[in-house]
Amino acid sequence: MRVTGKNSGRFSALRLLKEALIGHRGWKPGWRNPVPKKKYDVIIVGGGGHGLATAHYLASKFNITSVAVIEKGWIGGGNVGRNTTIIRSNYLLDGNEPFYEFSLKLWEGLEQDVNYNAMVSQRGILNLIHTDAQRDAYRRRGNAMMLNGADAELLNTEQVRAECPFLNFDNNRFPIKGGLVQRRGGTVRHDAVAWGYARSADSHGVDIIQNCEVTGFRIRNGKCSGVETSKGFIGAKKIGVAVAGNSSRLMGMAGMRLPIESHVLQAFVSEGLKPIIPGVITFGAGHFYVSQSDKGGLVFGGDIDGYNSYAQRGNLPVVEDVCEGGMALMPMIGRARLLRMWGGIMDMSMDGSPIIDRTGIEGLYFNGGWCYGGFKATPGSGWVFAHLLATDEPHRTATELRFDRFQRGYMIDEKGSGAQPNLH
Amino acid sequence: MIIDHPLLGPRDSAEFTYLGDASLIDRPDWQDKKAACKFYEYLYLRDNPAGEHRELWYHEAGDRSWLVVTRNTVTHEITKVELARSVAKARGRSK
Structure with a gap:
């Protein structure tokens, strides 16, 4: 069921021309700003890429439309707005590769699915x-x-x-x-991913509730019946948490300790330059990856800072390390001036792979541990999490992304560096 | 970040290697009846707080001592630096 009008903010060349003539006064917000209802079938905590994607697929593929996405800030203001926009599925292990390939295939059909130009560009990734x-x-x-x-x-x-x-x-x-x-790897306009999923989910009847912080879970006899928020209690049959970066804090409210540390990853963008870098390039002898945005800026990054952090900024030793990697790989980068740098908070898991699973608490589901590979996983993560929430069974590509893999000895450790999150 | 080493004074954090939560000092007893469960928790689960965090740093490019650094994970402010050896001894370890 589509609840918003067809003129809510759809973009087309004709519409743009018309709006240009009337001073752009006819545009409307892409999604509603609803007051939370008392109860939903499903609540998604976290209005980032993964949470919004989950809501979109719940509504459009699993026909569950009584859904609220609860976001403490504004949607797209977290890691979906702070990454280096790379998509790929070049993983080695059986626990990971089918999932990431599933996600890459969803990227290929994303724009048609959500009817939004996300600038999916399969310009290739070269390791x-x-x-x-x-x-x-x-x-x-x-x-x-x-x-x-x-x-x-x-x-x-x-x-x-x-x-x-x-x-x-x-x-x-x-x-x-x-x-x-x-x-088939490449880049995607990251903000448009959040906006496209948000508009699509909203048009299917999902309530996107911004500026609403979850302050606790209501859990009785091992069953979760809703969330306490800054806008009051909101009940739900099922609650899915997708707040990577802050997973430990949120699941701590439910009494859980996670196999996760929060770390800061820095990213950088140079001044705009003429087209020079054809796709995504990664240095194999150090940690450095670079692509060029459609605006011309070189977007690049490297290692995480390496210590626990919830500050969305890092320190200078890593800046130096990243720039040295860039200079070793392509000395011409030394001629470009750095325009901006920022940090995002990662859920670094104990084996470098994510978790999408039920918890020991009935009705409470978890999606996190994305390390610094969360962006490329956005569509796959959304679909797989929606599948889990809708059917109570893991999706066929996510059967190994379990909580208990650490206790059972089935780690998905691409690098083989063991239970040391800052090495993944 | 500057780490005020108890023996050497203020040092650049780039001289150090980070291990993680200082709870790693408290290695469980392998003969404990619940050793498997305790080692799982010791090895894999973390409090991961936003705020004050006690953590282990190794002075790799210096005197190779292990330090317990109390640092705020939101502001990166360091409020206390101790020798891990002293911390472990105070807890009855490494007699």
Whole structure:
């Protein structure tokens, strides 16, 4: 059921022309600003990309429209607005790769699904190879990707040079010996993802309640019946929490301790430049990744700062480290001036992989632990979480993303660095 | 961040390596009847507070001592720095 009028804020060339003539006074908000009802079938805590996607898929694919998304700030103001906008599905392990490939396929149909231009651009992601051992590892990874229906292509030095002539191929310590490329990877306009999902969910009858902070869960006899909020108690049959970054704080209100630490990850954007970088490029000898936004800015990042943090800003040693990585990979970056830098808070899990699962509390469901790979997972996470909330069964691509995998010894540890969150 | 080392004075945090929550000092007894459960909690579960946090830092590029640093995870302000050895001894460890 679509509850908003067709003129609520739909964009088209004709509409833009018409609005230009009348001073843009006819635009209306893309979604309502409703007063919370007393009770819903499902409450999603967290109006970020994952929460809004969950609401969209609950309403549009699982036909559950009595849904509220509760957000303490404004939607899209958290990590969906603070990431480096990269999408890809180049994972190795069976617990991860089917899920991320499912998510990438959803990206490919996202704009038609939500009827919103999210600027999904499959410009490719290139992981550079610097040693023979790394080539072997990437060949294995590419094969694992293809076994799960993803695309992968191994390039030699000359093929990389043809696509990215500006890279420093003859770096004495880290010469470039090739690359693993996923052509279907790329970038997406991150804010539009939040807005598109929000408008679509709203049009299906989902209530998006902003500036409403959850202050507690009402739990009796092991059953959760709703949330206490700054706008009063709101009841629900099922509550899904999707607040990565603050997962420990929120689930702490339900008496749970999580296998998660919160860490800050910094990101950077340069001044606008002419088109120079064709896709997403990652350095294989350090932690550095870069792409160029459609506005021309180089968007790049590297490692997390490495200590527990809830501050949305980092420190200078990592800034230096990231910039050194950039200079080693493409010395021309030294000519660009840095325009902005910021930090976002990550749920760093104990094996570097996410959790989408029931909890020990009936009616309470959890989605988090995204480390710094949450953005690319947005559609998949939303669909899979909606599936779990609607059916009480994990989606076929998320059967290993369980809470108890740590206790049972089934970690999904892509890097093999163990229970040390700042190394993932 | 500057860590005020109890022996060496103020040092740049870049000289240190971060391990995590200072609860890692309290390794469970392997002979405990509930050892499996306790080791799971010790190894994987964290309080992860927003605010004051006691954590272990290793002075890798310095005197290689382990420190317990009390730091606010919201402001990054460091309010207390102790030698992990002293903390462990005070809890009856490393006699």
